[in-house]
Amino acid sequence: MTQPLYRIGLIINPYAGLGGSVGLKGSDGADTVARARELGATEKAGKRVESALALLTEYKSQLKFVTVAGAMGADLCEQLGFDYEVAFEPEADLSAQDTRAAAKQLAKANIDLLLFAGGDGTARDICASYPDDQPVLGIPAGVKIHSGVYAISPKAAGRVVELLLSGNLTSVLHADVMDIDEDKFRKGEVRARRYGEMLVPAELRYIQAVKMGGKESDEMVLADIAADVIERMEDELWVMGSGSTVAAIMEDLSLPNTLLGVDVVYQQEVIAADVTASQLEALLNEYDESRLVVTLIGGQGHIFGRGNQQLSPTVIRHIGKQNLHVVATKAKLQALNGRPLLVDSGDAELDAELAGFIRVITGYHDEVMLSIAAVD
DSSP: OOOOOEEEEEEEOTTTTTTGGGTOSOOOSHHHHHHHHHTTOOOOHHHHHHHHHGGGGGGGGGEEEEEESGGGTHHHHHHHTOOEEEEEOOOSSOOHHHHHHHHHHHTTSOOSEEEEEEOHHHHHHHHHHSOTTSBEEEEEOSSOOOOTTBOSSHHHHHHHHHHHHTTOOOOEEEEEEEEEOHHHHHTTOOOEEEEEEEEEETHHHHHHHGGGTOOOOHHHHHHHHHHHHHHHOOSSEEEEOSSHHHHHHHHHTTOOOOTTSOEEEETTEEEEOSOOHHHHHHHHTTOSOEEEEEOOOTTTOEEESSSOTTSOHHHHHHHOGGGEEEEOOHHHHHTTTTOOEEEOOSOHHHHHHHOEEEEEEEETTEEEEEEEEEOO
């Protein structure tokens, strides 16, 4: 049987998120973009779209992207080797008007789904220019993400499209497009306004429901946890503990991983694998800042002292509780039946210092508070 050819629209706002890293609370407007660049911000929206589209490479024979020239889509399609056609040529100095014009043009291109990357400002532009009875899906790349039309992470967006392509989903629903006033937000005032609604795959609601304790899809949740941790990675030394949840982060980084050991990452490259406690202690002394990622042993709740003795009291103290990132799916946490996380480092004083509340990363920008108890 001949495989169907899906026509997927793609619009990227390359400036989305540009102001976030330099504290500008958004990226709307040419003046904000210019200011962000002056402060040293770099464009990252394309990379976020790449992480979504990378999940679709096995469907290349079934896909044709209909997109915008240059950084608004065509460059990335060319880079990833997807078949594509250019439906709109933007002005040299890209603006919101180009996004709106591109959306109007793609609405005439007989596409099956429109993917767009940006923040709430981009969603507003798409909403104003694209028919509300044609399905869309947002790839989060902006500073402000209040609208319900975005997947909770770039990879989650890729998973939704993957499920659609494999014939698992057909239903759609309308979701709100929201935005806040950036000028007031910079002054500490949050004023949100609804600008309309757009049609999105119903699977998007399912993914968001994971945050509210719904049934989790392990693969999607692990991808969301990985996306959250990877977004945090800057120029610190990252000590990656053992376990399958941490392994999922390493997989998303395309790095080799020691499942039952401890690896060390710097600038998203492995600089030491399967390290001992003494090797780790020596490495930590060479770097100004360090962070530690650990998960818990399912059913028990131990985060230290069971299978990760390489994380010695000296190592844990050097890194500090404030730089500790615990990762786990909500399903694994629920299996504890209300019991706390446990620490058994071999140093009773350290265990007492670690006791108390800690945030556990359970998804993309999704954390829960749990208590840590020392083992008597």
